[in-house]
Amino acid sequence: MSQREPNGIESRCPIHELGVFAASGDAITVALHNLNTTSFHLSPGQMVYQSGTPAMAIYVLVHGYIKLSKTTGAGKAQIIRIVKAGELFGFDSLVAEHYNHSAITLGNARLCCIPVANLNALGEHRAEVERLVMVRCIKELQHADERLLELGAKRSAERLASFLLEWCAEATPETWTPLVLSRLEIAQLLGLTIETVSRLFAQWKRDKVVREHHQAILIEDKACLSALAQAQ
Amino acid sequence: MSQREPNGIESRCPIHELGVFAASGDAITVALHNLNTTSFHLSPGQMVYQSGTPAMAIYVLVHGYIKLSKTTGAGKAQIIRIVKAGELFGFDSLVAEHYNHSAITLGNARLCCIPVANLNALGEHRAEVERLVMVRCIKELQHADERLLELGAKRSAERLASFLLEWCAEATPETWTPLVLSRLEIAQLLGLTIETVSRLFAQWKRDKVVREHHQAILIEDKACLSALAQAQ
DNA sequence: CGCGAAGTTGAACATAGTCAATTTCCGTGG
DNA sequence: CCACGGAAATTGACTATGTTCAACTTCGCG
Numbered sequence A, B: 001m002s003q004r005e006p007n008g009i010e011s012r013c014p015i016h017e018l019g020v021f022a023a024s025g026d027a028i029t030v031a032l033h034n035l036n037t038t039s040f041h042l043s044p045g046q047m048v049y050q051s052g053t054p055a056m057a058i059y060v061l062v063h064g065y066i067k068l069s070k071t072t073g074a075g076k077a078q079i080i081r082i083v084k085a086g087e088l089f090g091f092d093s094l095v096a097e098h099y100n101h102s103a104i105t106l107g108n109a110r111l112c113c114i115p116v117a118n119l120n121a122l123g124e125h126r127a128e129v130e131r132l133v134m135v136r137c138i139k140e141l142q143h144a145d146e147r148l149l150e151l152g153a154k155r156s157a158e159r160l161a162s163f164l165l166e167w168c169a170e171a172t173p174e175t176w177t178p179l180v181l182s183r184l185e186i187a188q189l190l191g192l193t194i195e196t197v198s199r200l201f202a203q204w205k206r207d208k209v210v211r212e213h214h215q216a217i218l219i220e221d222k223a224c225l226s227a228l229a230q231a232q
Numbered sequence C: 001c002g003c004g005a006a007g008t009t010g011a012a013c014a015t016a017g018t019c020a021a022t023t024t025c026c027g028t029g030g
Numbered sequence D: 001c002c003a004c005g006g007a008a009a010t011t012g013a014c015t016a017t018g019t020t021c022a023a024c025t026t027c028g029c030g
Helices: A026-033 A116-153 A156-167 A183-190 A194-206 A222-229 B026-033 B116-153 B156-167 B183-190 B194-206 B222-229
Strands: A038-042 A047-049 A057-071 A077-084 A102-115 A210-212 A216-219 B038-042 B047-049 B057-071 B077-084 B102-115 B210-212 B216-219
Touching: A057 A116, A057 A183, A057 B116, A077 A116, A077 A183, A077 B116, A102 A116, A116 A156, A116 B057, A116 B077, A116 B116, A116 B183, A156 A183, A156 A194, A156 A216, A156 A222, A183 A194, A183 B116, A194 A210, B057 B116, B057 B183, B077 B116, B077 B183, B102 B116, B116 B156, B156 B183, B156 B194, B156 B216, B156 B222, B183 B194, B194 B210
Parallel strands: none
Antiparallel strands: A038 A102, A047 A102, A057 A077, A057 A102, A210 A216, B038 B102, B047 B102, B057 B077, B057 B102, B210 B216
C-alpha cells in the first residue's frame, strides 16, 4: 500500500522518533531501520483501509487524526476510536485476514505503513517490537473499556462532557483546542444524533461552559463540565 | 488434568491444554511448565480482582464464566466482557499498576493465575508467550469494536437479539443453552434496564422466537431473531 | 409453606430521536 | 470583493423508545 505524496516523493518514516517506539533502546531503534518503512501524506477524508479488506499492514500515525469506524447492517456508523499522532492502528493485520473496521483521515495526515511481512526483517528484535505492539494493544483495550462504559451507562450530556474533557485534556485554561470532528462525527463517536450534540453545545455556550470559534473549542468552566460528565 | 477439590486446595494448572496456548509447539508447552502455575476454584459471585487494585497477574479461565465490569461515578455498572472457558483476562497487569475493571465469577469457576513476575521464568520462550498474549489481546480488541457498535448504534431489541445469537452460537436448533446471566446482568451488559430486557423476552416468548426453561434458553426462530438483530 | 430475591407487568414520564424549516459557514466563480 | 450554492449546523415541534416507579407474581430454597 504505497500512496504517494502530492509531489510524488515518499519520505523516510520517522518511526523511531515516535511515541510508540520512543521507549525502545538503541538496539531496537537500529533494528527498526530494517523495516525500511516510508511515511506518506493523505488528504482529508481519505481511506487508509476499509473494513473487510485484506489486512496486511499496521500503521503509525505520524501527524494528524484518523477515525476508525464500523457500520451496522442498517448502515448506521459508529466511530470506534480517534487515533492521534504517535499512536498505532491496524492491529487486525497481525491476527486476521481482514480489517474489521475502516480507517479514514480527519484532515491532513501523515502516516507510516509497516507491512506485517516486513516484521520478519527484524530478526531477533521482532520479539521486542511485538512486545511494544502488545503494550499498545492492551492500552487500547483499556481505552475501549472506558468507551464501553460511556456508551452503555451514561446519558448524552455526560458522554459529550466526558468527550470534551478528554479532547481538551492537554489544554491550559486559556488555550483553544482544534475540534477536528464535525457534529456528525461527534454524534457517531458518542452514539447520539447530530441534533442532540448541537443542542448540548448550544446550551453550554449559553451557560458559558464552553466557547467555540472557528473549528476550535475552549472550556470556560471546567468544574461545571466535570460535574456534567459525572452524571447525577 | 483438572481435578476438582474443595476450596482452599490448589491444583496444577492445565494451562497447556487450554485454548489459549493450544496452538503452541512442544517447546513452548514444556516452557510453560516453568510458570508452575496453579489453578483454583471460586464460588458464584466471588471477586477475582477489583478495579483500582494492584494488577500483578494475568488469568486463564479454565472452567465457568467471569464478568468484567466497570462502574460509573454515579454507581451505574457496565459489563465490559463475559469471559468464557479457555480465555485470558487481566491483561492490565502487563502494562499498568492497577486493574481498570473488576472481575467476578458467574457461577462456579476454575481459573489459573499467572503472576506476571513468573513470566521471567520462561526465559527464551517469554517472547512466544507474549506473542500469544498479543494475539489474544488483539482479538479482544476486535470484540470490543463490535460491542461498541452494538452499544452506540443499535436499539434495545437489536442488542438483545445479537447477544442471544452470539450466546447460543454453538447451539444446534434443538439444544438448550444455559443462560448464566441474570436479567440485571444482561441489562448491564447491553446498556439497558432490567425491565426493558424482561419485556423483550416476554414479547419474544409470546411470538415463539425464544423459549426459556429454568436457566436455559432455546432459539426457536433463528431467522426471526437474526432479522431483529439487523435493525430496520 | 413462607420468605426474600428475581422477574414481570402496567402506567406515567423523560430523554433523545425524527422530521422539517432556517440559518450559518465556506468554498467557488463571476 | 461579492454573490451564489451547497453542506453543515441550529432550532423547534412532535414522536418514540426506553426509563422510572410501583404493584404484583414467580421462583428457589430453607
